[in-house]
Amino acid sequence: MAIRYYTVTWDQLHRDAKALAWRLVDKGPYAGMVAITRGGLIPCAIISRELECRLIETVSIVTYDEEKRGEPSVVKPPAAALESRGEGWLIIDDLVDTGTTAKVIRALLPKAHFATVYAKPAGKPQVDTFITEVSQDTWILFPWDTEPQFVAPIAKSHASSNGG
Ligand SMILES: O=P(O)(O)OC[C@H]1O[C@H](OP(=O)(O)OP(=O)(O)O)[C@H](O)[C@@H]1O
Ligand SMILES: O=c1[nH]c(=O)c2nc[nH]c2[nH]1
Numbered sequence: 001m002a003i004r005y006y007t008v009t010w011d012q013l014h015r016d017a018k019a020l021a022w023r024l025v026d027k028g029p030y031a032g033m034v035a036i037t038r039g040g041l042i043p044c045a046i047i048s049r050e051l052e053c054r055l056i057e058t059v060s061i062v063t064y065d066e067e068k069r070g071e072p073s074v075v076k077p078p079a080a081a082l083e084s085r086g087e088g089w090l091i092i093d094d095l096v097d098t099g100t101t102a103k104v105i106r107a108l109l110p111k112a113h114f115a116t117v118y119a120k121p122a123g124k125p126q127v128d129t130f131i132t133e134v135s136q137d138t139w140i141l142f143p144w145d146t147e148p149q150f151v152a153p154i155a156k157s158h159a160s161s162n163g164g
């Protein structure tokens, strides 16, 4: 199956994270927020500003090596939220894909509210609130993983693909 790419710019990420904050504001107040590093850090910063929530904990789960999956391991647990099992806490990640990361965090913090900006169908059941769904065969390209580069004019690439 050919992979598609969905490019997210800084502006779009800011807009989508704010849209998520709008959905979350009435579900609070929150005891604090847990950002899933590293992808959840920037959406968490944007949402914490909107919700005026200044207590931020982090959790680090290592699952991916580039675009290949490995076994998930908790590199840094969300210490401040563990005792309450996440009650009143808001967990933020940039996206849910297979749901592997979300399942590990949910086991640690079963009472927390889990929110992501983007969601793919396989992981969607693990998430309480999200903004945009993309198909399972789509790879989301975040602004921190990409940079603008020169692209040849259409006429040039068209001519070379026609042997011109
Ligand atoms: O639903 P899943 O299949 O588990 O995939 C989703 C997770 O994968 C990405 O993180 P990654 O593990 O690549 O680490 P990073 O956030 O440090 O880039 C993304 O930020 C999510 O946390
Ligand atoms: O940058 C990313 N884009 C994705 O679509 C994805 N899925 C899992 N992990 C991911 N990281």
Ligand SMILES: [Mg+2]
Residues within 6 Å of the ligand: 036, 037, 038, 039, 040, 093, 094
């Ligand atoms: Mg991540």
